[in-house]
Amino acid sequence: MSDETKKTSMKMATWAMMTNMPLRLKAEITIKMLLAGSDEKKRREIMHNVGERRRLTLPRDKIEWYSSIDQKACKQCKICLNFCPKGVYSEESDGSIAVTHPYECVMLCTGCEGRCPEGAISFPDRNDFYRYVYYI
Numbered sequence: 451m452s453d454e455t456k457k458t459s460m461k462m463a464t465w466a467m468m469t470n471m472p473l474r475l476k477a478e479i480t481i482k483m484l485l486a487g488s489d490e491k492k493r494r495e496i497m498h499n500v501g502e503r504r505r506l507t508l509p510r511d512k513i514e515w516y517s518s519i520d521q522k523a524c525k526q527c528k529i530c531l532n533f534c535p536k537g538v539y540s541e542e543s544d545g546s547i548a549v550t551h552p553y554e555c556v557m558l559c560t561g562c563e564g565r566c567p568e569g570a571i572s573f574p575d576r577n578d579f580y581r582y583v584y585y586i
């Protein structure tokens with residue numbers, strides 16, 4: 451992923467994260483982001499700290515938010531299988547790669563998506579996820 455793509459992705463993630471925030475927290479983050487300017491390390495820290503304050507409104511296994519594989523596009527290279535630290539993917543007996551433990555998928559991770567050379571991995575809309583989130 452190029453630096454420009456990473457920056458755009460971070461901006462989109464920040465925007466999506468802020469859509470469901472209480473106004474007070476939104477104002478706090480906006481000021482911190484303005485102060486951080488283009489310092490990506492500081493911006494990531496801010497997002498990480500916000501993430502620590504995030505709680506789910508439902509148990510994880512009641513939230514339909516996880517990766518999907520387009521089997522027509524997948525070339526069974528296993529990059530996603532080897533990358534995912536949560537064991538979301540498994541190899542089936544026919545060699546295909548399947549999402550076998552969807553609720554182990556870390557919400558908003560999307561780390562495997564950019565690693566798939568075929569663009570075969572997708573996720574639900576980020577905004578869907580924020581219906582299931584509140585902040586402490």
Ligand code: SF4
Nearest residue numbers: 524525527528530566
């Ligand atoms: S990284 Fe993409 S192409 Fe490779 S196995 Fe996973 S989904 Fe298929």
Ligand code: SF4
Nearest residue numbers: 534555556559560562
């Ligand atoms: S998004 Fe993260 S946790 Fe979910 S399947 Fe991909 S690498 Fe695993």
